[in-house]
Amino acid sequence: MAGEKCASDDKQDSSDDCGEENCIFCKIANRDDPSTEILAEDEDIVCFQDIDPGAPHHYLVIPKKHIHSCLSLQTDDINLVKKMADMGREVLKAKNVTNLEDISLGFHVPPYITVPHLHLHVLAPFSQLFKLAIRKYTSFWYLTEEKLLQKLTGKKKKKNGHVTVACRHV
Secondary structure, three states: OOOOOOOOOOOOOOOHHOOOOOOOHHHOOOOOOOOOOEEEEOEEEEEEEEEOOOOOOEEEEOOOOOOOOOHHOOOHHHHHHHHHHHHHHHHHHHHHOOOOOEEEEEEOOOOOOOOEEEEEEEEEEHHHOOOOHHHHHHHOOOHHHHHHHHHHOOOOOOOOOOOEEEOOOO
């Protein structure tokens, strides 16, 4: 699997976490950032509200172990990506988002990441993206959950009788 464990159970000092002592997402995952409210959590991932929202509902789902970005993921990380997306959908439901067809779940691709820790953007309603966020979540540098899973599984789609890769290669 990609990445390394962010914090071991027997360590109390978070300064050694991830080898990234200043990684804000590692601090959030370890509950070392009291200003961040955790909306959902399990043994592997956590969800919280984005501090710079691009839509009326904008949440981030991150793994507790430090993984740099979606480009660091491998085939054995497919279940992690699915689990992150499932948690994002569950948080949207808990926040009374009823139209799950009008959402976007995706990852920014380096170098277009602001925090070098894997994070899934959960945006709803996608049709109501804020004006300044439209380009940020519709560009070449934004890889949807579906496209990332296609890339990780190596699935290809037929188009006009030709086999083509289902997502962009970055």
